[in-house]
Amino acid sequence: MTKTVLITGCSSGFGETTAHLFADRGWNVVATMRDVTAGERLAARANVAVVRLDVQDRPSIADAVAASLARFGRIDALVNNAGFGLSGVFEETPRAKVVEQFEVNVFGLMDVTRAVLPIFREQRSGTIVNVTSGAGVFGLPLISLYTASKFAVEGFSESLSYELAGLGIHVRLVEPGGVTSTRFGERSGAEASKTNAIPDYAPFLTGAAKVFDGLRASRGRATSEEVAEVIYAATTDESDRLRWVATDDIRPLVSARREQGEEAYMALMRGQFTPELG
Numbered sequence: 001m002t003k004t005v006l007i008t009g010c011s012s013g014f015g016e017t018t019a020h021l022f023a024d025r026g027w028n029v030v031a032t033m034r035d036v037t038a039g040e041r042l043a044a045r046a047n048v049a050v051v052r053l054d055v056q057d058r059p060s061i062a063d064a065v066a067a068s069l070a071r072f073g074r075i076d077a078l079v080n081n082a083g084f085g086l087s088g089v090f091e092e093t094p095r096a097k098v099v100e101q102f103e104v105n106v107f108g109l110m111d112v113t114r115a116v117l118p119i120f121r122e123q124r125s126g127t128i129v130n131v132t133s134g135a136g137v138f139g140l141p142l143i144s145l146y147t148a149s150k151f152a153v154e155g156f157s158e159s160l161s162y163e164l165a166g167l168g169i170h171v172r173l174v175e176p177g178g179v180t181s182t183r184f185g186e187r188s189g190a191e192a193s194k195t196n197a198i199p200d201y202a203p204f205l206t207g208a209a210k211v212f213d214g215l216r217a218s219r220g221r222a223t224s225e226e227v228a229e230v231i232y233a234a235t236t237d238e239s240d241r242l243r244w245v246a247t248d249d250i251r252p253l254v255s256a257r258r259e260q261g262e263e264a265y266m267a268l269m270r271g272q273f274t275p276e277l278g
Contacts, residue, residue, distance in 0.1 A: 004028040004072040005235065006064070008053060008112060009082030011038035014131060014176070018079060018228040023048050025232070030068040030075070032082075055082050055108025056100075065115045077127040077235045078116050080109045085135075085146035089201045098145055105149035110156065117169075124168040127235050130157045131227075134177030134250035138257045141208055141273055161242055172234040173243045176227045177250035211273060222247035 005022050009015035010031035019031040023045050031042045032053035039050035049071045053064035068075050083105045086097055113128060120126030135143055136150030154173060161171035230246040245254055256265050 001074075002026065002028055002047075002072075003076040004030065004068065004074055005077040005079060006030040006032065006068050006075050006116065007079040007081055008032050008055060008109075010042065010050075011035060013081075014224050014227050014231070015079075015081040016042065017224040018081065018231050019048065020045075021225075021228045021232055022235075028072040030064070030072070032064050053082075053112070055112060056103050058111055061112055061115050065119070069119070074123070075116055075119050076123075076125070077129065078113065079129045079131065079231060079235065080112055081131045081231075082108065083131070083149075085143060087143050087146070089142065089198065089205070090144045092196055092198055092201070093145060094196075101145045101149050102152070105146070106152045106156070109153060113160075117164075120164075120169045121167055126168070127170045127172065128157075128160075128164075129172045129174055129231055129234050131174050131176070131231065132157075134175055134245075134247075134253060136173075137175060137250075138253050138269065142205075142212075158242060165240075170240075171242065172237075174227070174231050174234050174246050175243060175250070175254070176222070176230075176246035208273075222249060 005027050007015055007019050007022070007029065010019045011033040015031070015033070019029050019042055023029045023042075027047070029042075029045075029048045030051055031039055031048055032051050033039055034052065034054045036043075036050050036052050042048045043050040049067065051064045051067045052060055054060045065075070084101075086093060086101050109130060116126070116128075120128075130153050132150045132153050133146075135147040136154045139147050139151075157171050157173050164171060227246045230244050234241075234244045245251055253269075256268050260268070
């Protein structure tokens, strides 16, 4: 029987690339997005259904799941990919934007997961892949809210995996970082431009900009295609593995967080990410 995957956030980036990869490998694909006019290339494929789903609109989630079953008869995997990142100083960010960050990256992901779980329970099978970030493993300045949302998804996913293991349902975490071939940075930059600057942070921002410019210059050329391959591998893997690091550029920091003691890890991070002021 041909398997079916439902993927959120397929208008561009990881979602779009992952949808094409699954379709190339014989899966039925429900490619969801807020604006279905962005899915023309995907809609042209015989084994792809482009369906509207806005993770902030719960009726659209229920409708998308119903449309998936009507088209393909079952759902075997869910890839929670939809999300965006706020960047900037926390104090400068309006509370409404903080709420939106969590509504999309955390509560929306949970609502989509809740919608498919009855299907997976009835089947006694299914795989949930939650796309997080290196920023869900280690904290970084200027993206504290994005980091907080991804930390939340990491904890939720691990906890959920214990609840579902006895029902034949797998949970995976895919952790990418440093991919520049997507439109993710465009929205992050646009969101940052809406904040109200506080002059006291100006010296820190100047120093931090130099640090991050240096990191970007030394970063590997990770692509959305590489991330899509890891998402596919995590979805089709039959082991109990929970976490999958998707890009090499974040491996040193992931290893530092997970393998070094707290004192050594914090010394490394403060030395690398706290700009010298003066």
